[in-house]
Amino acid sequence: MTSIERVQAAIELRPPDRVPVDLHNFQPAAYATGLPMREVFRDGGLLAEAMLKAWREFGHDMILLENGTACNAQACGVEVIYRDDAAPATGKPRLRSLEEVSDLEVPDPYTTFPMSEILKATRILSKEIGDKVWICARADQGPMDLATQLRGMSELMTDIALGEQEELIHGLLDYARRVATRYAYALIECGGHSTSIGEPAAGPDLISPQHYRKYPWVHERKMAEELKEHGIILHNHICGNTGAITDDFIATGAQVLEVDHKTDPAKIKQAARHKTCLLGNIDTRLLTFGKPAEVEDACRELIEIWKPDSGFILGPGCAMGTETPAENIHALVESAKKYGAYAS
Numbered sequence: 001m002t003s004i005e006r007v008q009a010a011i012e013l014r015p016p017d018r019v020p021v022d023l024h025n026f027q028p029a030a031y032a033t034g035l036p037m038r039e040v041f042r043d044g045g046l047l048a049e050a051m052l053k054a055w056r057e058f059g060h061d062m063i064l065l066e067n068g069t070a071c072n073a074q075a076c077g078v079e080v081i082y083r084d085d086a087a088p089a090t091g092k093p094r095l096r097s098l099e100e101v102s103d104l105e106v107p108d109p110y111t112t113f114p115m116s117e118i119l120k121a122t123r124i125l126s127k128e129i130g131d132k133v134w135i136c137a138r139a140d141q142g143p144m145d146l147a148t149q150l151r152g153m154s155e156l157m158t159d160i161a162l163g164e165q166e167e168l169i170h171g172l173l174d175y176a177r178r179v180a181t182r183y184a185y186a187l188i189e190c191g192g193h194s195t196s197i198g199e200p201a202a203g204p205d206l207i208s209p210q211h212y213r214k215y216p217w218v219h220e221r222k223m224a225e226e227l228k229e230h231g232i233i234l235h236n237h238i239c240g241n242t243g244a245i246t247d248d249f250i251a252t253g254a255q256v257l258e259v260d261h262k263t264d265p266a267k268i269k270q271a272a273r274h275k276t277c278l279l280g281n282i283d284t285r286l287l288t289f290g291k292p293a294e295v296e297d298a299c300r301e302l303i304e305i306w307k308p309d310s311g312f313i314l315g316p317g318c319a320m321g322t323e324t325p326a327e328n329i330h331a332l333v334e335s336a337k338k339y340g341a342y343a344s
């Protein structure tokens with residue numbers, strides 16, 4: 001099987017020849033170029049070059065393409081700070097009140113920085129290696145995450161806790177969903193095989209399972225449904241331990257769930273079996289600080305739990321740290337080949 005066939009089989013819950021492997025490696029890939037990361041993350045050509053170089057070195061089946069968790073926010077006018085040791089970060093929020101969201105337009109990804117640069121990177125990767133490797137061109141961030149960046153994390157958490165402005169909160173989440181959806185269409189038009197939303201702010205580490213179901217879930221599900229109607233595969237990425245929202249996470253309808261290392265692999269496998277594809281969930285700290293043999297052990301153990309009945313892409317549980325050593329990345333990729341074969 002080719003990498004694309006292998007990933008497609010895993011997502012469609014058919015057995016591939018072996019477990020496919022992804023890398024969530026935009027930070028170490030940018031770092032490895034030797035250029036200032038702030039330049040790589042602002043330039044689609046440099047970003048594509050960095051991802052290509054990493055793919056040539058590691059030969060993973062799926063590329064996760066993004067420039068971090070601030071792209072949509074910046075396109076919507078939020079202040080963003082570019083750094084040299086990590087992904088860009090958002091600064092001051094844009095909205096002083098929930099009402100102000102009605103003044104915002106959904107940005108055109110083709111003409112709005114930095115979405116336009118990520119589209120450029122997608123086009124380059126698609127042209128160069130789009131027939132050899134699965135490109136997940138990420139429409140980060142998801143409804144909840146972008147909402148927190150527009151409104152401010154503590155402000156939105158307070159709005160939710162007070163529970164007095166439900167309609168306006170849904171209005172903000174709906175706007176954020178439309179931003180990500182429009183961007184997702186453009187990424188697929190430029191050659192992405194699938195797309196994703198990152199929802200670090202939607203997990204039980206930050207909001208209660210009840211509030212997850214009441215607010216972000218509604219909009220994540222709507223986005224997954226709309227894209228599915230257009231034949232587009234969506235990944236949903238929620239950071240932290242998602243054990244308390246397992247059934248709702250699956251019920252968003254996203255075809256791939258990106259699972260953090262804090263989530264119990266056996267429990268989520270039991271719930272997701274025959275329903276959805278799991279991607280992850282090797283600890284990114286182990287990948288940064290562990291030894292290759294330890295990475296291999298962790299991969300072997302996870303493969304034992306997640307391989308049965310397909311629906312599994314091996315990879316890190318979240319974005320890999322900037323200084324993840326190459327030998328650990330090799331150990332991750334090679335483990336899928338060594339331990340991940342399906343009986344023919």
Ligand SMILES: [Zn+2]
Pocket residue numbers: 200237238239240260317318319
């Ligand atoms: Zn994460």
